[in-house]
Amino acid sequence: MNIDTFKMIIAIVQTGSISGAAQQLGYAQSNISARVHQLETELRTTIFYRTNRGVILTDAGKKFYNRASNIVDLTEDTINQMKHPTKVEGNLRIGTLQSASETFLPPILTKYYHKFPKVRLAIKTGNPIDNVQQVLDYEIDGAIVGENIDKRDLISIPLVTEELCLISASPKTPDLKTASFLVFTVGCVYRKTTEDWLHSQNLNLHHPIEFNYLDAIMASVCAGLGISIVPKEIAQSYVDRKLLYMTELPKEFSSVQLDFIYRKDHFVNRPFEEFIKMLKNHSDSQQLILQ
Structure with a gap:
């Protein structure tokens, strides 16, 4: 096992196939296949699942790939320095x-x-x-x-302290008991702030609508789908264009x-x-x- 073996594994992952790695590195495909087989035998584990569409890292392969990437980065950085x-x-x-x-x-x-x-x-x-x-x-x-x-x-x-606000499509104060909240998936700091604020008022996050993209949340609030808590800096341009309205949050929930x-x-x-x-x-x- 040497640095070239690590580079082969990285190339296979990046291209999605052994043939792609062979083309990228300028090796014969059989050479890379043999090297991978030798590595798996040496480690007594399986690095890749073979499929009709290429190869996929196993759990052990993911760990090896991550370490291999770090080793290659360290080696190249040392040489460059x-x-x-x-x-x-x-x-x-x-x-x-x-x-x-x-x-x-x-x-x-x-x-x-x-x-x-x-x-x-x-x-x-x-x-x-x-x-x-x-x-x-x-x-x-x-x-x-x-x-x-x-x-x-x-x-x-x-890094920074972000100021937050509640946004809606109507100038009327939203009814927190009935309004639908547009949120990111669990783990998002803005969702956590929303939940904590509602809990402080003995309310729960009912009927949440989950999104993966901030732009989609902003567009959906503008369309009247629901309300959301977002950074003021993001909301301000929408407010300036009168596309939505901003409501201040209690101080303890107004920043992250x-x-x-x-x-x-x-x-x-x-x-x-x-x-x-x-x-x-x-x-x-x-x-x-x-x-």
Whole structure:
């Protein structure tokens, strides 16, 4: 087993097939098939399920792939640092909340990309629970999450405090007992805030309508499907265009803290190190503004 074997496994996953990996790497398909078989025999486990459409990682294969990706990243980063100590290049994989991807994150990413154009950026929006699990499984380097997560085994960097509001299609105060709430899936910090607010008034989140996309929630609220709690920064442009109306929330439910988390044992390569510096500088500047 060597670094070339790891690269073969990575290429198979990225292309979805052994033939695709052979084409990408310039090897004979039989050579890669033999190497995979040898690896599975050596590890006494199955890395891939073979199907008519290609290959799929087994649970053991997912663990191997994640570690292999980290080893290859570490190796390439070490070589790059030895050859070019001032150059920053490699991979940076970040998970984020959809709201953050539309508000404070784009300027940070733009600044980062302009400063380090050789870094290969991959940004994944999704459910915070999934993003946290991917951080723990070494699938992504870090993630922007809300405050309602278990942060054991993780390092947390405070980023911003988001102001929240209730939005509706009518200027009338919504009836919380009858209105349908438009929410993200379980694990979302905005959904958790909604549930906590309702519980404080001895109400439950009844008849929730779940969405995967923030834009879909905003459009559906505008259409009168229901009401929702979202960041004020997202809602403001809709309010300005008179597409929906904003209602203030009680102070204890009017904001959420967003953090950036990553594993305590995460290998900090140069792309990740520079990204952390940029996040901390952004966080420090936000604190100065608040003061």
